[in-house]
Amino acid sequence: MNFGRRRAGNYLTRIYGTCYQCDWSSPLFIKYLMTRTTLRRNDTTPLHAQICEALRLQIKSTGLKAGETFPSERELAETYGVSRMTVRQALRQLRQDGLIYNERGVGTFVSGRKIDVHTRNLGGFSDEMIALGIEPSSRLLQLKSISATEQVARDLDLEAGAKVFQLERLRLADGEPMALETTYLPEELCPKLDKWDLTENSLYQILTENYNLQMNHAAESLEAAAATRFVAEQLGIKASAPVLVVHRVVFGESNQPIESAHTTYRADRYRATFVLTKSSL
Amino acid sequence: MNFGRRRAGNYLTRIYGTCYQCDWSSPLFIKYLMTRTTLRRNDTTPLHAQICEALRLQIKSTGLKAGETFPSERELAETYGVSRMTVRQALRQLRQDGLIYNERGVGTFVSGRKIDVHTRNLGGFSDEMIALGIEPSSRLLQLKSISATEQVARDLDLEAGAKVFQLERLRLADGEPMALETTYLPEELCPKLDKWDLTENSLYQILTENYNLQMNHAAESLEAAAATRFVAEQLGIKASAPVLVVHRVVFGESNQPIESAHTTYRADRYRATFVLTKSSL
DNA sequence: TACAAAAAGTGGACTAGACCACTAGCTTTT
DNA sequence: AAAAGCTAGTGGTCTAGTCCACTTTTTGTA
Numbered sequence A, B: 001m002n003f004g005r006r007r008a009g010n011y012l013t014r015i016y017g018t019c020y021q022c023d024w025s026s027p028l029f030i031k032y033l034m035t036r037t038t039l040r041r042n043d044t045t046p047l048h049a050q051i052c053e054a055l056r057l058q059i060k061s062t063g064l065k066a067g068e069t070f071p072s073e074r075e076l077a078e079t080y081g082v083s084r085m086t087v088r089q090a091l092r093q094l095r096q097d098g099l100i101y102n103e104r105g106v107g108t109f110v111s112g113r114k115i116d117v118h119t120r121n122l123g124g125f126s127d128e129m130i131a132l133g134i135e136p137s138s139r140l141l142q143l144k145s146i147s148a149t150e151q152v153a154r155d156l157d158l159e160a161g162a163k164v165f166q167l168e169r170l171r172l173a174d175g176e177p178m179a180l181e182t183t184y185l186p187e188e189l190c191p192k193l194d195k196w197d198l199t200e201n202s203l204y205q206i207l208t209e210n211y212n213l214q215m216n217h218a219a220e221s222l223e224a225a226a227a228t229r230f231v232a233e234q235l236g237i238k239a240s241a242p243v244l245v246v247h248r249v250v251f252g253e254s255n256q257p258i259e260s261a262h263t264t265y266r267a268d269r270y271r272a273t274f275v276l277t278k279s280s281l
Numbered sequence C: 001t002a003c004a005a006a007a008a009g010t011g012g013a014c015t016a017g018a019c020c021a022c023t024a025g026c027t028t029t030t
Numbered sequence D: 001a002a003a004a005g006c007t008a009g010t011g012g013t014c015t016a017g018t019c020c021a022c023t024t025t026t027t028g029t030a
Helices: A010-017 A027-035 A045-064 A073-080 A084-097 A125-132 A148-154 A203-211 A229-235 B009-016 B026-034 B047-062 B073-080 B084-096 B123-132 B150-156 B205-210 B228-234
Strands: A098-105 A107-110 A138-146 A162-175 A176-188 A215-227 A244-251 A257-266 A274-278 B100-103 B107-110 B136-147 B164-171 B175-187 B214-227 B240-252 B256-266 B272-277
Touching: A027 B164, A073 A203, A084 A098, A098 A148, A107 A257, A107 A274, A125 A138, A125 A203, A148 A176, A176 A229, A176 B026, A244 B240, A274 B272, B047 B084, B073 B084, B084 B100, B107 B150, B123 B136, B123 B205, B150 B175, B150 B256, B175 B228, B228 B256
Parallel strands: none
Antiparallel strands: A098 A107, A138 A162, A162 A176, A176 A257, A215 A244, A215 B240, A215 B272, A244 A257, A244 B214, A274 B214, B100 B107, B136 B164, B164 B175, B175 B256, B214 B240, B240 B256
């Protein structure tokens, strides 16, 4: 095993004494032995996922610093007693999450910054607020079954006039108005949605647990606007104050549209963050 | 080869006659033969990438419809004369791009909607406008070397007071003002940046070609605001009209911060779109 | 005919090797 | 002292299989 021979070699040797070729007295090596996770061979969780998780923990807690070398793929394969392809699958995940990066012909390294921003994700308002340590709540303004408007029908890939639920909620963060949200859901996908308590529970939780709808991805578009009088009244801001309007369409496992939503956030209390990655499209 | 036996079997047989077990007279099969790409075995582009591209074209042009079955992995491996692992690598990419999805024990299917929205990506303003069919241009307002403010130093991971370039540009779309952009770049990474023509060329192009800086990912946060008098004047809108403010930090290959930018868009002409995917973090 | 059991097919996981292009560090030559 | 060449190590790619859990289809039986 090898923690930092090439790049961090000088730095490490300065601190811990020579650690070329597995110096057993090196604190780093001992720490490695302690944090090494034994693989559960007869588990349902695949080996690559276990290795991925183990390495993730090592990066986070053991605190491998930025730029430090990672054990090579062949080394990792040997230590965990698996094939190199399995190790590569674990590393692929870590790379995708931005925790490591590879240099061909050189090695694998721990990324500089951990991505720890609270990005907008597939979860809804409730999940987002909880992640930020804020207590979310809702005030149900309206829940009725209507015929889809042209826009909604296009979003949800329905024929014009198909039945959809229209759900209008005022979203509160720590009791203060934060956003006004109008959601449209095809009635076909979630019959009798109105029997659930939508003020306490996360809509997405209900959809997942009770209607077996899994979110796969979402398309969002954001724009700035001036608050209308109604919106201003609901959010407790001045009319024509700036608001952030987010339009979102959520797609399920087979990429069928599940939800079309329109959320108006107070500009003074809300900011949306995203992480963009290199895409191959 | 098999195009849609299980799921779309009924539908296809109805139209083209039976196509179980490779019916040579089936138009679909003939079309497949025609569009089949022969792999360039001694090319630098890896086989999995070639297969991926070939399948991508088939999905797009041949127009395999949503929900139709895809050839099985074993079939694809045989047709292309490669190992199944290689096919899986190609399919992994397609899956990641949302073009196909898998059902364990059942098969691979073409996704419903193609993701064709013009998402915000790592490219800059110029690239984005070009993708939308709009001609971008810039008016250079300022380019000077300053000491990093606290905020900028934090974004760029520099010591307070380190030298950075401050670049202020008015961004035009088809000649009309669209956004006001202030960019900060560490002088260390791109010395003598001021010798390039920043009104004509894309900044990112210059950074890539001349300073060997490759973008890896970016973190963006968006908020709505009211235009200040200066901004309003520059953008040609009324003071306190709503604007969309985007703060962006771009990271390079080894995740070191490259650029910190602050862009103020006219709300009436600009909308930012994103695609969110399931993340495992 | 209805139903259960078996068979066939699928994607997911994994192995134990192989070759390649590339890089860094060392050695030798100039 | 500088340049050129060598070599070991790395990630990237690829093969030709295996076994598993799962679903759909077929088959055999009551």
